[in-house]
Amino acid sequence: MTESSNMTERGEPSVEILGVTKRFDEVVAVDNVDLAIEDGEFFAMLGPSGCGKTTTLRMIAGLEFPTEGRLKIFGDEVGNLPPNQRPVNTVFQSYALFPHMNVQDNVSFGLRMNGVDKKEAARSADELIELVQLGGLGNRKPSQLSGGQQQRVALARALVNKPKVLLLDEPLGALDLKLRQEMQTELKTLQQEFGVSFVFVTHDQEEALTMSDRIAVMNEGRLLQVGSAEELYERPANRFVADFIGETNLLDATVADGDMIILANGTRLKAPNPHATGTKVAMSLRPESIEIGRPESIPSDYQATSLRGVIATSSYLGHSILYGVKVDSTNLNVRSGAVAAHQRFVPGDEVAVWWDRTSDWVVPDDEPVAVTSEAS
């Protein structure tokens, strides 16, 4: 397991996925994934649509069965158990509230199925309905609730069963921006209150970054990297993650000896990296970590981490200015602090860009995953 260093002495993982592959006919939806989710962790699975994140979640829920591999929840092998025999509950993307039942019956459903008597189940349901701030709406039908309220019912309906792991499939996707931000905070609070791991699937990287303790990035069925928001942003494991998380410039290069890399146009840059000489790599440079100035103003320490180019575009963004700098045929986005209009560069200006040796990050380019810029 690649992320084993992140889970030292945290006890048994809540969910353990061991070499799981899921094939639908000829299509490989999930490709040999290994993953361990800690107990009490807010864990996100992030990736473009069709990357296998939802299928992975559904396999944990028991709504799909792995073609290969094993799946454990708190050490118990559950890979072949039907969903009703697993100690997990799901908040569905569509909420999937039972339209023919009122809110209270929806929320108490799981308890009733588990044999809790009617009165007791109704009491627990009311408690949870109160907790998600829907007190007094127990008699409403789902169709009489707003989207945000339905979302809360879906949460209450899952949490009332005190699952060992709560699974959330794009839980906030259908809500408008303001409500979504409100629910993000609320989800976080609920997670801390219940102290169980929340595993949630999203294609929205911002949502993943703000809410989760750790994030798994997936693409085309493969698990590409698992780590905290900071790790993914600062030290992406490969080109896809670098490109997918946040905004970045990716420069194609080949590793040369002595901590140097050679760009496609022949420029040699200092970029210490662990890759073997001759490896095809990409250097990731975040727009905000690049300095920009006149060609002659490159500080002497930065000669080996600088490039010359021509301003192609310049956009004023209020708190910053975004320059498009053309370096030969590549375009580099550079974010610079806002300065007075007469000090700004205009298209056609010759400039130099440089960066601190610690702010670049070299990722291997030989990822078998097709790198797409339209991933979102």
Add this chain to the structure above:
Amino acid sequence: MTAPKLAPDAAVRKAESRRGVFTAMPAAIYLLIFFCTPLLIIVAYSFGTRTATGSTRLSGWNFDSYERIIDDLVLGIVWRSFWLAGLTTILCLVVGYPFAYYLATRPARIRNILLVLVMIPFWTNGLIRIFAIRFLLGSDGPVSQASSSLGFGEFRILFTPTAVIIGMLYSYLTFMVLPLYVAIERLDWRLVEAARDLYANGGKAFRKVTWPLTRSGVIAGSILVFIPSFGSYVVPEILGGAKTLLLGSYIARQFGQARNWPFGAALSVVLIVAMLIAVVVNQRSAASELTGSSS
């Protein structure tokens, strides 16, 4: 016409509703002449009096024909028709639901082929198909021959209520399957997944989610089967023989041999009213299901 003045709302709506009326006109006129008028004639005749020659006198309206219904012989026929229709409906449901479920859960391509297969019997005349069943069930028919050649003796089932049930099941099964198919096909399977996720096993998920959410199809199918079964005429006439006199045949007899049009009309009116009540009650309960107005 340059820059036309915006028509006021009311005028637009009026024009639209007028257009609506025109499109509905042909059907409305047709139904007025060939449905409403006969219906009114039936109602009028039900209050008439049979003369000694068998014609109907419409002057001096009375309830005599309705009073005649409360008679052991007539009530017996109504009761027999009722439970045969009920049994047919239940059998159609028992046979039709699993089939509709199977149909609705197939991939689209296979589903369409199966649907066509379901419809195929409608390509031939219903009367011919019932006669085919009569031949099939007859004492010298293939079923009987097979059974006697196997040593089970002759198969005597034609002209019994069983034969009528078999015939009605065959005739009306499609009317049950199609609405059920529509309801099941429309079902949001994520709800079933949600039930399974909330600890319901397959059976409970069906009982708590699939069944209640496909009930509209069950009700529609049941109405579509029960109503024609209750008043059915052709099937009992051909397969039932004299011992299974049912309401449809009995009514037909009043208009035919018995020449008692007022009584036949009164029976028809009662039948229609009973059906209407059943339909309205069913629809009320189905409508309140989803809106929660009755909870």
